[in-house]
Amino acid sequence: MDLYDNEIERARALHKKGLINEAVEIYRGILGERPNHPEAHHLYGVALLQSEKPLQAENELRLALAEKQDDPNYFCNLANVVLMLGRDEDALDNFTSALAIEATHLLSLSGKGNVLLKMGQFVEAEKIFDEILKLEPDNIQSLNQLGIIYAQTGRPQMAIELFRQCTENSDASAQIFANLANVLESLNNIEESEIALKRSLELDPTLLAARSIRCRLLRRNGKFEEAKKELQLILQHEVPNHERAGIIFQLGQVLDRLEDSPAAFDAFSSANILLSKSPEFIQTDPKSYLNRVKANREWYNAERISRLSLSRENSDVSLVFFVGFPRSGTTLMDQILDAHSSIVATNENSPLRNVRRLLKEHSTDIKKLPYLLDELAQIDLEEIRDSYWEEANRCFTLSPGTVLVDKIPFYISELGCANILFPDAKIIVALRDPRDVCLSCFMQNFGASDATANFLDFKTTVQSYKKVMELWLYYRDILSVPYLEYRYEDLISNFPGTVSNILEFLELDWSKEIEGYRKNAQDRYIETPSYADVTSKIYTRASGRWLRYQEILKSDVTGLAQLISQFGYSIK
Numbered sequence: 307m308d309l310y311d312n313e314i315e316r317a318r319a320l321h322k323k324g325l326i327n328e329a330v331e332i333y334r335g336i337l338g339e340r341p342n343h344p345e346a347h348h349l350y351g352v353a354l355l356q357s358e359k360p361l362q363a364e365n366e367l368r369l370a371l372a373e374k375q376d377d378p379n380y381f382c383n384l385a386n387v388v389l390m391l392g393r394d395e396d397a398l399d400n401f402t403s404a405l406a407i408e409a410t411h412l413l414s415l416s417g418k419g420n421v422l423l424k425m426g427q428f429v430e431a432e433k434i435f436d437e438i439l440k441l442e443p444d445n446i447q448s449l450n451q452l453g454i455i456y457a458q459t460g461r462p463q464m465a466i467e468l469f470r471q472c473t474e475n476s477d478a479s480a481q482i483f484a485n486l487a488n489v490l491e492s493l494n495n496i497e498e499s500e501i502a503l504k505r506s507l508e509l510d511p512t513l514l515a516a517r518s519i520r521c522r523l524l525r526r527n528g529k530f531e532e533a534k535k536e537l538q539l540i541l542q543h544e545v546p547n548h549e550r551a552g553i554i555f556q557l558g559q560v561l562d563r564l565e566d567s568p569a570a571f572d573a574f575s576s577a578n579i580l581l582s583k584s585p586e587f588i589q590t591d592p593k594s595y596l597n598r599v600k601a602n603r604e605w606y607n608a609e610r611i612s613r614l615s616l617s618r619e620n621s622d623v624s625l626v627f628f629v630g631f632p633r634s635g636t637t638l639m640d641q642i643l644d645a646h647s648s649i650v651a652t653n654e655n656s657p658l659r660n661v662r663r664l665l666k667e668h669s670t671d672i673k674k675l676p677y678l679l680d681e682l683a684q685i686d687l688e689e690i691r692d693s694y695w696e697e698a699n700r701c702f703t704l705s706p707g708t709v710l711v712d713k714i715p716f717y718i719s720e721l722g723c724a725n726i727l728f729p730d731a732k733i734i735v736a737l738r739d740p741r742d743v744c745l746s747c748f749m750q751n752f753g754a755s756d757a758t759a760n761f762l763d764f765k766t767t768v769q770s771y772k773k774v775m776e777l778w779l780y781y782r783d784i785l786s787v788p789y790l791e792y793r794y795e796d797l798i799s800n801f802p803g804t805v806s807n808i809l810e811f812l813e814l815d816w817s818k819e820i821e822g823y824r825k826n827a828q829d830r831y832i833e834t835p836s837y838a839d840v841t842s843k844i845y846t847r848a849s850g851r852w853l854r855y856q857e858i859l860k861s862d863v864t865g866l867a868q869l870i871s872q873f874g875y876s877i878k
Contacts, residue, residue: 392585480510586754630736635794
């Protein structure tokens with residue numbers, strides 16, 4: 307028995323009672339006499355973590371692990387520390403180390419699942435929470451997290467079922483009711499969303515997530531002044547930076563609807579500055595995305611595409627890649643086309659993501675694209691193409707005669723690769739006034755990626771748009787596939803004519819189902835920020851929005867003049 311065991315137990319008891327300072331004095335006393343005592347380092351590290359001193363906590367926990375590596379709690383707590391420091395991969399490694407010692411260590415299972423969920427690795431996260439629920443079927447936190455995964459992966463009804471199951475538990479938190487309200491609102495079930503939201507706020511009137519949903523509902527109901535007051539009230543209180551950014555984005559959107567353009571632009575600027583300092587965006591490399599765009603421009607040419615292209619497929623499903631710079635109105639057209647009985651639209655649940663994963667398996671550095679394609683044998687490329695169709699058939703019901711419209715806006719820069727793998731696919735490109743596109747991207751709270759990191763400043767947004775759309779103009783000349791461009795503004799001014807042109811391009815007849823696209827959209831889970839807009843009547847307020855901001859934007863949009871003209875818009 308260790309000489310210090312009694313002291314450790316006494317400190318533990320104080321620690322559990324919340325008397326952390328008293329416990330810390332004991333841990334320090336032990337370490338003063340025995341600097342290598344693993345449990346004293348471990349518990350001291352936990353105390354420092356609870357005192358929100360993660361750097362010191364990390365040091366103590368690593369000292370503990372230097373002496374003892376057979377306790378899953380050591381790795382689990384270190385994982386929680388580095389997670390607080392924004393090092394998700396490091397946290398994942400430590401949770402995995404804990405589970406290697408004890409496969410059913412619930413805290414580590416839950417922690418690993420939460421990190422995977424945060425990183426967007428939904429398939430792996432789902433497996434983890436399923437595993438927890440096999441051990442503890444009524445684990446309300448895991449049920450809740452699984453519900454979030456279902457919501458994030460296009461299974462909203464399953465998410466609602468799980469959240470409702472959670473709400474039947476007497477321990478159901480305000481956050482769970484807020485999660486339920488959130489999914490219901492995203493499905494445009496406003497009445498039930500308001501009921502769940504009311505219960506959430508009854509349990510915790512200060513819950514930021516619930517108050518944020520309330521503001522969204524106020525906006526949807528046209529109560530902009532009320533929403534403005536509520537958002538300003540929230541911002542008077544201490545709010546974590548990553549959440550504060552989301553609230554300020556909402557405020558900016560409300561101010562925009564109230565046509566207070568200078569105040570709205572200031573709000574978006576402030577929100578983007580906050581985002582730029584968040585751990586998620588700090589880890590991004592915006593220049594790497596632009597470098598990849600540049601590499602595509604330099605590497606792809608007609609000869610190379612022709613040489614590498616696979617043979618045309620003998621498929622009874624037609625494939626169409628639907629791209630465009632983000633915020634060009636692709637979600638609206640996606641919902642319109644999906645209403646047609648012969649069309650299946652992916653709603654950004656693109657099988658191309660699987661292609662990118664397989665390409666990564668052939669190289670440790672996916673950033674080697676497009677040069678990587680020269681290294682692959684044709685059999686490898688065929689395997690990658692086959693995997694696309696396997697994923698497409700897994701996710702969608704594709705019958706003979708179906709037109710699969712694969713919509714993923716950012717892949718406009720990867721059309722060279724798509725043309726090599728799918729030489730018989732068609733391309734639809736969404737266009738919108740470049741000034742409105744850039745402004746809308748700057749105004750949008752996107753998730754963190756190398757590409758979206760360019761939208762945190764309006765000037766870099768313009769630069770990103772310019773490089774990507776110039777690449778499209780280059781692709782337009784070298785790709786060996788049929789393409790069709792359409793303008794968002796033409797869609798809202800001449801709905802039947804614009805849609806008819808697209809259907810003709812797809813070799814489909816007009817369908818009356820098209821006219822009921824809004825009902826179809828209401829029944830469909832839409833993952834993009836446009837989910838509320840596309841279920842409403844087509845409106846014109848977003849067209850020419852930049853004019854209200856032209857004095858602010860004047861100097862930054864001058865570089866877009868050539869593209870504005872080429873896409874058929876007036877420079878004035």
